[in-house]
Amino acid sequence: MTLAKIGHNNGPTMEAGFAFRKHAWTKARAQLIPNLPIEILRARVKRAQALGLPYKTYASVRASTGRDVVGFLFSNNALRMMRDAEKSPRAAALIPIKAEHAALIHAPMSVEQAEATLQAQGLHMPTDRAPHFAQSWSEIRRAVQSPLHKQRLPLDGVLVIGDTSFERDWSVAGKLAGFIPSERYFST
Secondary structure, three states: OOOOOOOOOOOOOOOOOHHHHHHHHHHHHHHHOOOOOHHHHHHHHHHHHHHOOOHHHHHHHHHHHOOOOOEEEEEOOOOOOOOOOOOOOOHHHHOOOOOEEEEEEOOOOOHHHHHHHHHHOOOOOOEEEOOOOOOOHHHHHHHHHHHHHHOOOOHHHEEEEEOOHHHHHHHHHOOOOEEEEHHHHHHO
């Protein structure tokens, strides 16, 4: 039985050979990343633009997951919808985006009202109840994945767009592609 030291963060091992392993891994990773033909690079730049993402963000998600970004999961905070029947000032920016959308709605806002309001604004996105901080990790995972399963989206192809550190955790709990702060996403 191994006991962890108090305060140990399970960082990288410092046992003999660490420097060599790091060098070997870095070299292997560099060989793995191909030099893309210009046509593929242009297509990926165009896809990043269609998603409303900077190319660097799109490329890093694609490299880390091995999958194209196919959807976005928004919080009602990111959509700037704080009360029932309140329209999202950001909805118009999402209409031309070439990806699936879903939203998680924090209590006490009504999930049904939020979905109806978004539909009235031209966005057909499934909505569900956002998890709350007192739930277990598995309950948070189920809540985050629920609207994505309805659309049959690959989880590692979906980015979370949110405002809070708790919403940032959704991407880890739900095994999603990553998190982008809403201010950064909507500024592009």
